[in-house]
Amino acid sequence: MGINLFALHEHKYFPQIVLLFVFIIPSFIFLFFTYGVLGYDSYYFMDYVCNENTTHYVSHGITSGLEPFIFGIMPCNLFFIKLLLIILYGLSLYAVYLIGNLSKKGGGIFTVLFCAINPILFWTFFKFENDNLAYPVMFLGLFFFLKYIQDKKEKAWLLASLVCLGLGLLFWGAVIYYIFGFLLMEKLLLLIAVPFLLMFFGTIIGTLFIFSVNIAENFPLLGAIYLLFYGFWLKHFKVYYLPLVIYFIIISLINAKFFILGVPIFALLLFDNMEKMTIEQKEGLVRFSLCIVIVFTIPLLPFYQYPPSYTQHQAVLETIKLSDEMNKEFVNDWGLGHLFFYYGSETPNHSSYGNRFEEIENKLVLTATELDCNVLRKYGTLKIYDC
Numbered sequence: 001m002g003i004n005l006f007a008l009h010e011h012k013y014f015p016q017i018v019l020l021f022v023f024i025i026p027s028f029i030f031l032f033f034t035y036g037v038l039g040y041d042s043y044y045f046m047d048y049v050c051n052e053n054t055t056h057y058v059s060h061g062i063t064s065g066l067e068p069f070i071f072g073i074m075p076c077n078l079f080f081i082k083l084l085l086i087i088l089y090g091l092s093l094y095a096v097y098l099i100g101n102l103s104k105k106g107g108g109i110f111t112v113l114f115c116a117i118n119p120i121l122f123w124t125f126f127k128f129e130n131d132n133l134a135y136p137v138m139f140l141g142l143f144f145f146l147k148y149i150q151d152k153k154e155k156a157w158l159l160a161s162l163v164c165l166g167l168g169l170l171f172w173g174a175v176i177y178y179i180f181g182f183l184l185m186e187k188l189l190l191l192i193a194v195p196f197l198l199m200f201f202g203t204i205i206g207t208l209f210i211f212s213v214n215i216a217e218n219f220p221l222l223g224a225i226y227l228l229f230y231g232f233w234l235k236h237f238k239v240y241y242l243p244l245v246i247y248f249i250i251i252s253l254i255n256a257k258f259f260i261l262g263v264p265i266f267a268l269l270l271f272d273n274m275e276k277m278t279i280e281q282k283e284g285l286v287r288f289s290l291c292i293v294i295v296f297t298i299p300l301l302p303f304y305q306y307p308p309s310y311t312q313h314q315a316v317l318e319t320i321k322l323s324d325e326m327n328k329e330f331v332n333d334w335g336l337g338h339l340f341f342y343y344g345s346e347t348p349n350h351s352s353y354g355n356r357f358e359e360i361e362n363k364l365v366l367t368a369t370e371l372d373c374n375v376l377r378k379y380g381t382l383k384i385y386d387c
Helices: 005-010 014-032 042-051 066-073 078-103 108-115 120-125 130-150 155-169 173-182 187-208 222-231 242-254 256-274 279-300 310-326 334-342
Strands: 330-332 364-367 374-379 382-386
Touching: 014 078, 014 108, 014 279, 042 066, 042 334, 066 130, 078 108, 078 120, 078 130, 078 256, 108 256, 108 279, 120 130, 120 256, 120 279, 130 155, 130 173, 130 256, 155 173, 173 187, 173 242, 173 256, 222 242, 222 256, 242 256, 256 279, 310 330, 310 334, 310 364, 310 374, 310 382, 330 334
Parallel strands: 330 364
Antiparallel strands: 364 382, 374 382
């Protein structure tokens, strides 16, 4: 018997279908077909892992101990690093699965699917950054907190949540926003939230309100586009975790990077809305979700040049080679800076939009900007100029 597309969510193999499209296919493509790892910032951490370079590296956790230790013992092996990212991705999806089952047995597979209808899932989980180490325990902390809210007599769930969030904070400081969100539903957390706020007020506010038109993940209101993938289907908001929904919407609109914090809650809300839909609406939502997952898997395919692309790698290597051969300094587009570090070179242009090149006379320049200089090499939109 074939798959009935008009009642896919009721098909006996529906959980396997979701697992295939959300986890197995993207993971397989990422592991075997993508060149390197995804994202320019990933090479900031690759530089530390492969070159043991402490000159550029700064820990991003709430303390500076565990994160550099974990990165420091990792082997400089691309297959291992990709496999690790897939394992962390799977563990995160499992935590989302547990969250869905809190609403209704069998709801977990739907929350996994509804998490995946947002592009941030694939654009974030397959990057090699400190955040990835935090996601599984962060989402597990959310699961334990929702479990606690359902049964306030069991303080062990709250303790388990705080332990998970504490571990997540060692890798990614933004996990602190979970504690502030949970405070809306449990005043007992004031004992923890107030000291954190007093100690890290400047960092917390500064991180939340990083506005940049040059770095997409920090672009304000970009989260509104992400919310559209859920908002079209949402009509019912009578849920016990509504304060968390509102909270995560607000911080997502301020800083798009933090949309990832609320993804499990938005997926759970969508599943709870699904329970009130007609059969036709349920079928439409499932088909829509599976199609969107396929669309967002495409950037992982070999023919799609997800940055940094193979040609960008080659451009960086050739710039380093020409610099040595011609005995000339070079400058570059700031986004490529971590790639130069990864390949053992140095550049002042890296990490932020402010680190741009200005003086180009008697230098090599690797840029996508058109310059009135001699073109030595061309790599797609990038050109190596001799100025």
